[in-house]
Amino acid sequence: MPISEAHPTKDDLESTDRLLQTLKDQGLEIVLGKLDKMVKEFVYRVCLRRNHSESLAREAGGKIFTFGSYRLGVHGSGTDIDTLCVVPRHVEREDFFEDMQDMLRQRPEVTELTAVPDAFTPVIKMNFSDIPIDLTFARLGLSSIPDSLDLADDSLLRNLDDRCIRSVNGSRVTDEILRLVPNIPAFRMALRCVKLWAQRRAIYSNMMGFLGGVAWAMLVARVCQLYPNACAATIISRFFSILHQWPWPQPVLLKPIEEGPLQVRVWNPKLYAADRGHKMPIITPAYPSMCATHNVTDSTKAVMLSEFKEAAELVNRIMVERIPWSALFTKDDFFTRYRHYLQVIASSDTEERHLRWSGLVESRIRHLVTRLERVENLVLAHPYIKGFSKVIKYRTAAEKEDAAHGTVKTPSVDQESPSDSPAETNTMHTSIYYIGLCIPAREAGSTAHRKMDLFRPKEEFMEIVKSWDKYDPQSMGIVVQHIRSSALPAEVLDDADQKKTKRSKSGKKTAVDTTRPPSKKRRGSSSQNGVLPDVVPAASVETPGTPTATASPLPTIDVSATTAPIVPQV
Structure with a gap:
């Protein structure tokens, strides 16, 4: 009632x-890219390749459905438009991630195209005429897909695999919400x-x-x-x-x-x-x-x-x-709320490879969060909702290693001076994700030092992302490291945030670091005393056959002098 x-x-x-x-x-x-003609052409080409007649190939159809915020009538500028490509039974998912992706790649108005066929709900992501679009796929048990097709009929779900059911349900759920x-x-x-x-x-x-x-x-x-x-x-x-x-x-x-x-x-x-x-x-x-x-x-x-x-x-x-x-x-205060953060840095040597690798790492951040929640003396692990990406030019193995650890000493591609010779530089693509660490206040009268050992969560997370079947240590890197709020890079802070971080705990003004401070000499790989070094791409070394460059180990954090930030308690 x-x-x-x-x-x-x-x-x-x-x-x-x-x-x-x-x-x-x-x-x-509200914006929407029109893909319906491309879907019909995609189905037509697949049908011809499978020896269907010209008339049957044309009648096979295909249809684009919208769902999510656009279908609900609440789409905002810059928000992804959720779309569903529905095809007849003789078109396979592999055709979608090969033929349809190739058709999209050939369109000059399509940029940032990346396919995620292994996702819980497989999807092609892209910008179509500067409109961000997520395109999912569903193969129905029909010989043709008419323009009048309505997905509300439960019988359409018969004999569909789980991925197709999840894709179709995006549209069905949206329509049901509006009905209710x-x-x-x-x-x-x-x-x-x-x-x-x-x-x-x-x-x-x-x-x-x-x-x-x-x-x-x-x-x-x-x-x-x-x-x-x-x-x-x-x-x-x-x-x-x-x-x-x-x-x-x-x-x-x-x-x-x-x-x-x-x-x-x-x-x-x-x-x-x-x-x-x-x-x-x-x-x-x-x-x-x-x-x-x-x-x-x-x-x-x-x-x-x-x-x-x-x-x-x-x-x-x-x-x-x-x-x-x-x-x-009002804007969130994530980057001024905590005194300690974790940086998760994914790096790759090409744009196409990085779109896949950083997407995989981002999709696994929540697994790191659940493991951090089990750490003693850690109240809460708060992930930020997006990563910060940049393209970096480097000349030496040391510069590449610094970039892979979030220390940018060389100019980005956009800042490269005209006098720099392309032959002398290489390119690295990085995406950095942040997790805020909430530490409880020390009990009154206590002088004991407290430690947070973050080694195990880090190790398990590294195993998860590197178990990806497309992971290539020669071209992809992953780093997990602790960073204090005073060392947060400028790109994550707006003007208001930077003013807040200019004051130290004592209230005295301090300079705002725009890059990570110089670290101690990075040690080699070691499994002793529970420390595992961070991983950077093996390609970071200049001479083939030399050992892979390694990073400083993730330290246990001394929180003895830390007061609890104002955050919710678990």
Whole structure:
């Protein structure tokens, strides 16, 4: 039953108008690349190669479906557009990742093209006319795909493999959300607000263990069901107040509108017997129901609950005191919140190789987070939602080793002076990911030194990423190392952050380092006393046959003089 069926008051409507203006000011736009003709041409070529007649090849069809934020009507500028390529039964997934990828590569408007066929949901990522697009694939058991095809029919899922079911479900779940929402205009406005807030607070990333777009949409849709006649401003206010008090891990489910098989399927308690390990379960409404938040960890859950509580208090002030809605969308303080961080640095020698390698490393960061959560004296491991990439020119093995460890002493490609000779330089592509480490305050009166041994989590993470079947130690590098907040590079800090980091713990002003400080001489590989050196590409040495350059070991962190930053507790 709805909690309230009350209609919005005059103040509620005025608050909604102010919210709408704020959202317009953020420059949210809806964009979409049109790929339908290419998909039909792709299917046509495959059919001809498999000796189908000209007429049958033309009739085979193929269709592009959109889902996610674009389909929901809340897409913002710069956000990936989720698309699904649906093909008939005689087109294989291998054709998609070969023929379709080749067709896209030949288009001059396609850039940053990379395929991830081994992902949980296989995908081709690209920029099409500067529009970021994620293109997934589903092969249905039909001889042709008409333009009138509707994916809502459950029978279309028969005999499909798991990857195709997951791909199709993206579109099916989006359509089901829209069907179950009582007031679509209010839902869309509220969801735009929540998505923008989550992005600004750096908690919008399914890959990093936070919530992705579909999870945020289902949460907002559930609040809309509880307040079917509320305006967007009221929905947002209720959204935060409900979520920070939600009895997790009780799952969030959308309530079906009518009686029938869907209701039995969604509300059957046996469905969640295998989901006890999920920290914040949010269950998709379309068959087969799945948990959309299986990546959430104890740390990311704690961060989100803290953000929900803070936002609930702020929105209450916005509604009552009429402070500007823009106050809700302040930038996160991730790079000033902690005194200790881990850097995960992925490096490669070519752009194409780096797109694959850095994508693999990024997708495994959450595994490092779950292992860090087991470290003694570590309260919380908070991953940042994106990496920082750059292309670096180097001339010597030492310069390459420095770049692979985040110490940039040579100019980037964009900063290369005209006098530099290309023949004298080589190129390295790097992506750096950060994890904030929350350390508890020392107990009153205690003078004992405390240590955090990060060796085991690091070692297990290195094993995970290097077990990738396409990992090549000659051209790919991976480094995990501790860094203090005072040594964070300038590119991760905005002006406000840099002002904050200019003050040391004692309050005295200090210089802001733009690169990592010089480290001690790096030791060779050793397994003694539980220390494993970081890995850099074997290609970093200038002379073939010489030993691989190695990095300084990841130190245990002395936290005896560290006070706890203001962060949520696990």
